[in-house]
Amino acid sequence: MTDLTNLGIAAIRDGVAKGDFTAVEVATAFNAAVAEANPALNAFIVTTPDHALAAAATVDAARAAGQSLGAMAGVPIGMKDLFATQGVQTTAASHILEGFVPHYESTVSQRLWNAGAGMLGKLNLDQFAMGSSNETSAFGNVISPWRAAGDTAARAPGGSSGGSSAAVSARIVAAATGTDTGGSIRQPAAFTGISGIKPTYGRCSRWGVVAFASSLDQAGPMARDVTDCAIMLEAMAGFDPKDATSLDLPVPAWSSALSDNLQGLKVGIPREYRLDGMDPDVAKSWDDGIAWLSDAGAEVVDISLPHTKYALPTYYIIAPAEASSNLARYDGVRYGLRDLPDGAGLQDMYAATRAAGFGAEVKRRIMIGTYVLSAGFYDAYYTQAQKVRTLIARDFEQAFQRVDVILTPTAPTSAFVLGQKSADPLEMYLNDVFSVPASLAGLPAMSVPAGLDRSGLPLGLHLIGRPFDEQGVLNAGLAIERRAGFAARPEKWW
Numbered sequence: 001m002t003d004l005t006n007l008g009i010a011a012i013r014d015g016v017a018k019g020d021f022t023a024v025e026v027a028t029a030f031n032a033a034v035a036e037a038n039p040a041l042n043a044f045i046v047t048t049p050d051h052a053l054a055a056a057a058t059v060d061a062a063r064a065a066g067q068s069l070g071a072m073a074g075v076p077i078g079m080k081d082l083f084a085t086q087g088v089q090t091t092a093a094s095h096i097l098e099g100f101v102p103h104y105e106s107t108v109s110q111r112l113w114n115a116g117a118g119m120l121g122k123l124n125l126d127q128f129a130m131g132s133s134n135e136t137s138a139f140g141n142v143i144s145p146w147r148a149a150g151d152t153a154a155r156a157p158g159g160s161s162g163g164s165s166a167a168v169s170a171r172i173v174a175a176a177t178g179t180d181t182g183g184s185i186r187q188p189a190a191f192t193g194i195s196g197i198k199p200t201y202g203r204c205s206r207w208g209v210v211a212f213a214s215s216l217d218q219a220g221p222m223a224r225d226v227t228d229c230a231i232m233l234e235a236m237a238g239f240d241p242k243d244a245t246s247l248d249l250p251v252p253a254w255s256s257a258l259s260d261n262l263q264g265l266k267v268g269i270p271r272e273y274r275l276d277g278m279d280p281d282v283a284k285s286w287d288d289g290i291a292w293l294s295d296a297g298a299e300v301v302d303i304s305l306p307h308t309k310y311a312l313p314t315y316y317i318i319a320p321a322e323a324s325s326n327l328a329r330y331d332g333v334r335y336g337l338r339d340l341p342d343g344a345g346l347q348d349m350y351a352a353t354r355a356a357g358f359g360a361e362v363k364r365r366i367m368i369g370t371y372v373l374s375a376g377f378y379d380a381y382y383t384q385a386q387k388v389r390t391l392i393a394r395d396f397e398q399a400f401q402r403v404d405v406i407l408t409p410t411a412p413t414s415a416f417v418l419g420q421k422s423a424d425p426l427e428m429y430l431n432d433v434f435s436v437p438a439s440l441a442g443l444p445a446m447s448v449p450a451g452l453d454r455s456g457l458p459l460g461l462h463l464i465g466r467p468f469d470e471q472g473v474l475n476a477g478l479a480i481e482r483r484a485g486f487a488a489r490p491e492k493w494w
Contacts, residue, residue, distance in 0.1 A: 004029040005171045008224035009075050009231050012174055013116075016059060016074035023056035023063075023074030026174075027118055030076040033172040034120050037145075040494035043157075043167040045081050045139050046089050047121035052076045055118030072235050073116030078167045078176035081122035082129055083109045083219075084208040088119075092210040093137035094127045096330050096337045096357025106208025107240045108177065108219050115235040120173055123163030127359045128327065129184055129212045132431040134162025135422050136361040144192060144415055145170040145490035148455040152493075155415040155457070158188025164222045165192040169490060175223035175232050179209060181216045182315050183411075183435025186447035189222055190410035190460025193449045193488060195477065196222040197229050200467050201442030202247035204233075205240035213322035214245070216315075216439050226448060226477045230255040233470065247468075254471055260479040263297035267476070268403035272308040273434060275412065281453035282409045289407055289450055289461040289480055296479035301403050305395040310388045311437040316429060317372050317385035318440075323362075324369025330357065364425065393441040400466045405476045408434050410447040410460035438464045448477040449486040458488065 004026050007015065016023050031049040038044050059074045084090050084102040091097040109119075126136040133156035134142040144157040144166055157166040161178035165188035168176050178185040180198035189196030197220050204219040211217060221232035234254055240246040269290060274283075290300055332338035332353030339352035358366070372381035399406065411431055421428045438445040444467070447460040461480055465473035 005033045007174065009072065009175050009228040012075050013071065013073055016063065017069055023059040024053060026074055027052040027056035027076050030120055030173065037170055037172045037494045041143050041145060041166050041170060042140050043124055043142055043163040043170070043172070044078070044121040045091060045093065045124050048088055048119050051088070052118035052120050055113065055116070059116050070114065070116035071231055072112060075116065075174050076118045076120050077112065078121060078123045078164060078173040079109055079119050080125055080161055080164050080177045080179060082125060082179050082210045083177060084210070085109055085119065085122065088122060090122065090210070092128045093125045093139055094357065094359065094362065095138040096353070098138070098337065100336050104208060107205035107242065108209070108236050111238065112177070112235055117235070123167060123176055125163055126160035127362050128210065128323070129160035129179055129181055130323070130361050130365055131159040132187060132428050133416070133418065133421065134159045135418060136359050138359060141418055142166050143418070145494070146192060146415060146457055147491065147493065148457055151455070153417045156191060156418050158191035158415065160184040161188045161222060165189055165194060165196070168192070168194045168222050168224065170494070171489070175221060175228055177219060177236070178222045179217055179219050180439065181212050181319060182439045183432045185220045185222060186435050186445060186460070186462060187411050187431060189447040191415040191458065193458030193486065194222060194224060195226050195229050195446065195448050195481070196220060197233060197446040197470065197473065198439070198444065199233060199237060199470050200247070200444045202245050203237045203470070205238070205243040205246050207240055207242040211326040213319040214326060215322060216319060226474055226481050227255060227258060229446070230258060230474050249468065252471060254474055257471055258478055259475050260296055260482050262293060262476060262479055265298045265405065265472070266301050266403040267293045267298045268301050268303035268399050268406040270303050270305045270308065270406060270408060272305050273408045279413050281414070282412060282459060285450040285459045285461060286407070286409050288484070292480050292483035293407060293476060295483060303399045303403060303406070305399060305437065307388060307391045307395050308437055311392055311440060312429060312433055314385045314388045314392065315432070315436045315440060316368070317381050318389065320365040320369035321373050321382050322369070324366045324373060327362070327366055330354065389440050392437055396441045396443060404466070405472050406464040407476070408462045408464070410434060410462040414453045414455065414457035414459055434462055443467060444470045444473050446473045446477050448480050450480065450484055451486060452488055
């Protein structure tokens with residue numbers, strides 16, 4: 001029998017349906033892979049082998065009874081520990097929520113269980129999704145399964161969805177959920193040689209997802225390839241009356257409409273993304289992507305997104321401002337950590353709890369957010385940032401009058417060594433330079449593997465589409481995937 005952990009969503013679902021193997025056999029194989037790899041990779045905060053086996057047994061029973069199976073039937077996945085899971089600890093990788101066990105299920109996770117998926121565990125991440133390297137977790141760094149040629153130094157798996165990217169790339173989950181606020185699905189996907197899509201803002205419900213920045217957060221799938229992303233996104237997406245920002249739109253059949261024929265489509269190449277001193281390997285992969293899309297029939301068009309240079313400072317005003325507001329709820333009163341020094345009053349408890357519970361990066365962003373929202377600075381910073389956000393969105397609107405999809409690199413470099421950038425927050429924030437603009441505009445965007453750099457580390461290409469046009473993004477991603485022929489995987493060292 002084929003090593004079941006080498007199979008992705010489509011292959012597992014179809015194999016279970018045909019009787020090539022049982023869902024329980026698949027879950028057992030992945031549970032064993034998680035148990036073997038997690039001590040080295042630290043991708044999971046909590047493992048739930050019984051959940052995966054129970055879901056698998058339900059699928060096998062349904063098949064034996066001749067019942068129709070769901071789109072994710074028999075597929076074991078990892079759940080980023082930002083999604084509330086009933087009866088299973090949910091921490092957002094923060095000490096302040098350690099031990100919190102929800103009595104409810106997030107809408108996205110419930111939809112995946114309804115589709116037949118099973119949960120292998122809760123995946124590690126940057127604390128409250130704040131980070132680009134998975135070094136801010138209260139439960140330790142996630143280690144990328146990738147190594148540079150001739151170098152054993154531990155590499156960043158990207159962030160904040162670093163546990164998700166590492167687990168998918170290491171073949172210890174068939175796929176994983178991620179969340180993307182400024183690039184937290186796409187950048188880790190690029191670092192680890194997998195695919196990941198952030199859908200249009202509102203496609204996937206945010207209900208039951210621990211909030212970072214409410215006008216930016218969006219859930220999405222991370223998987224081995226474009227087809228698997230399309231299948232999983234169909235299962236995750238849909239209107240949710242419990243989420244006021246949820247889009248009341250039907251969920252398209254993205255997976256069945258996939259095509260790498262881009263005849264008649266126009267691909268925009270934004271000149272502002274050609275940064276001074278760009279990594280030559282990244283520049284080459286971008287040129288390769290342009291050639292691949294041309295080969296698929298697309299017309300390449302030079303475009304301008306003039307407000308791109310303001311995207312990062314805009315994001316790092318708006319996102320911390322919203323985080324400052326959202327994280328005010330963690331005060332030691334209702335749930336999570338409570339630090340109550342002897343003789344302390346209410347304010348002392350608030351201060352002690354938040355000082356002990358939040359990590360340095362979370363505190364930094366809360367402080368920035370509180371500052372830009374404070375009297376005397378609100379108009380100078382937050383209001384101005386919202387105006388620039390509108391200009392950035394307008395740039396995209398004007399570009400999409402001329403083109404159908406936009407191609408850029410996903411990240412300015414391949415995966416860096418853990419600790420290399422952690423001492424300089426500004427250098428770390430620059431990892432989001434290519435991904436943040438699409439987040440500010442609420443657009444669908446995807447990273448697909450493009451090849452390896454000279455050190456043997458993965459590079460990703462980034463596709464941005466019109467609002468609600470996930471199909472266009474997925475099709476362009478499929479065209480790159482088939483022409484890039486990316487088959488590299490990390491050499492097992494764990």
